[in-house]
Amino acid sequence: MAVFKTSDAVGEKEDLSDVISRIDPDETPIFSNAKKEVTKGVFHEWQVQELAAASATNYAAEGASYSFVNPQATSRLGNYHQIAVQAASVSNTLDSVDKAGRDRETAYVKVIKGIEQRRDIEKSLTVDQARASSDPRKIAALPAWMTNVSLVAPSTTATGDGTDTSDGAGTNAALTLAKIDSVMEDCYTDGGQPDMMVVSPANKVAFSDLSSGSVATAQLQYTAPREIAIIGGVSLYLTDFGQLNVVIDRFIANDRIFLLDSDYYSVGHLPGRMFSVSDVAPTGDNTQFAIVSEYTLINKAPKAHGAVLDLSTS
Numbered sequence: 524m525a526v527f528k529t530s531d532a533v534g535e536k537e538d539l540s541d542v543i544s545r546i547d548p549d550e551t552p553i554f555s556n557a558k559k560e561v562t563k564g565v566f567h568e569w570q571v572q573e574l575a576a577a578s579a580t581n582y583a584a585e586g587a588s589y590s591f592v593n594p595q596a597t598s599r600l601g602n603y604h605q606i607a608v609q610a611a612s613v614s615n616t617l618d619s620v621d622k623a624g625r626d627r628e629t630a631y632v633k634v635i636k637g638i639e640q641r642r643d644i645e646k647s648l649t650v651d652q653a654r655a656s657s658d659p660r661k662i663a664a665l666p667a668w669m670t671n672v673s674l675v676a677p678s679t680t681a682t683g684d685g686t687d688t689s690d691g692a693g694t695n696a697a698l699t700l701a702k703i704d705s706v707m708e709d710c711y712t713d714g715g716q717p718d719m720m721v722v723s724p725a726n727k728v729a730f731s732d733l734s735s736g737s738v739a740t741a742q743l744q745y746t747a748p749r750e751i752a753i754i755g756g757v758s759l760y761l762t763d764f765g766q767l768n769v770v771i772d773r774f775i776a777n778d779r780i781f782l783l784d785s786d787y788y789s790v791g792h793l794p795g796r797m798f799s800v801s802d803v804a805p806t807g808d809n810t811q812f813a814i815v816s817e818y819t820l821i822n823k824a825p826k827a828h829g830a831v832l833d834l835s836t837s
Contacts, residue, residue, distance in 0.1 A: 551645035552770045553665075553721060553781075558789035559797070560821060565660060567791050567819050568601035574714075602685055602819045603654045604793060605662040607643055609636040610803070610813040618810065629810045636814050637798050644790075646774040648820055649721075649781070651688040664688075665781055668822040671709035671829035673702040678833055683825045695778055695835035698729045704762055706782055706829035711764035715827025717782035720760060720767040725777045725836045730760075730769065777836045784827040792818045 573595050617628045647664060654663035663685030670683040675693030703720070710717050722730060760767040767782065775781070796817035803811035822828070 550771075550773065551641050552719075552772050553648050553783070554641060554645045554790060556719065556783075556785055560789050560791040561794055562604070562791035562819065563793070565604045565793075565817075566601050566656070567604070567821065568599055569821060569823060570597040570599055571824055572597050598684075600684055600822070600825075601654075602663050602821065603656055603660045604791075604817045604819045605647065605660055607640050607647075607816045607818070608813055609640045609643075610811070611636055612809050612811045614809045616808070629812070633800060633812065633814065640798065640814055640816060642774065644816065644818060645772070648790075649772070649775045649779070651691070653687050654685045662818070662820050663822075664820065665783075665822075665828070666779070666830065666832075668820075668825040669828060669830040669832075671706055671713065671715075671826060673706050673829075673831045675833040685822075689832055691778075691833065693833045695833045698726060698733070698780070698831065698834050698836055700733050702831045703760070703767075703780070703782070704764075706831055707762045707764045707767070710782060710784070710827060710829045713826035715784045715787065715824060715829075716765045717784045717827070717829060718765065718768060719781075719783045719785055720769050721772045721775060721781040721783060722769060723775045723777045723836070724771055724773060726780055726834065727769065727771050729836050778832065778834045780831040780834065782829040782831075784824070787822070787824040787827040789821045789823065790818055791821045792816060 575592075575595065611632050613629045613632055647662065649666075650664050651666050652661055652664040653667045655661040666688045667681055667685045668683055669681055669689075672680055672689070674680065674689060675696050678693035679690045681688050707717060758769050760769060796815060799815050801813045801815060803813055805811055
């Protein structure tokens with residue numbers, strides 16, 4: 524007996540889910556953790572105050588005349604704004620037809636382009652880039668401010684004012700806890716206390732493989748029987764100079780780790796120029812728009828942060 528199957532029939536409706544899954548991740552820990560500030564010029568400046576060294580001999584004789592010592596002058600630092608643009612054009616027909624997973628295609632594309640721009644900004648904060656005033660302007664990214672660093676000779680240390688970065692001349696070497704501890708000590712000595720260690724996925728694995736009495740062990744508490752679990756992750760590092768939350772960033776290179784004090788960095792942007800949507804005059808039967816951000820990195824206290832550079836992690 525012949526069976527009339529779906530392959531023989533005409534008119535079966537497509538079964539297309541109304542849920543769209545995005546395979547590309549959009550987590551941006553450095554950008555998302557940064558405070559956001561409104562700035563007023565393409566070159567934003569701020570001041571950093573260094574304190575005099577503590578003295579153990581600050582005692583005076585009764586009735587003695589005062590000795591006047593002026594404080595150290597502030598350091599004036601600055602960074603340029605960088606313009607990020609994501610533009611798209613959507614046909615009016617595509618906006619009108621019935622689609623799975625979204626209503627108006629233009630609105631959907633705006634969301635996607637905004638996420639892509641946030642990812643671009645995140646990556647731009649992590650690369651070896653000094654500030655540049657010529658068009659297109661460029662921000663001084665995090666490595667351009669790092670002086671408390673662990674690196675491999677003969678690599679140079681950045682000046683720390685955003686004008687240059689390490690030349691990376693040394694031969695990359697393996698990650699060790701001693702390198703992280705050394706940078707933490709330098710930051711603490713200079714008045715900072717990093718609370719976030721930003722690592723690539725590969726460096727997260729390398730860090731979890733390191734062993735020390737200072738590494739917090741992972742623990743699971745179950746209220747009901749479950750299948751056995753193997754725990755290999757470390758999300759917290761208790762150093763002699765403070766607690767570090769270990770944060771994975773998919774957009775940071777494997778040759779570096781950042782130790783950031785979240786109190787002392789922010790992302791500035793010109794008024795109305797952070798993920799602002801500008802409608803563009805159509806050139807035909809379509810809708811055009813651009814998402815624009817004009818932003819900068821504000822490193823309020825460069826010595827509060829540190830980095831482990833020249834890593835061979837792969």
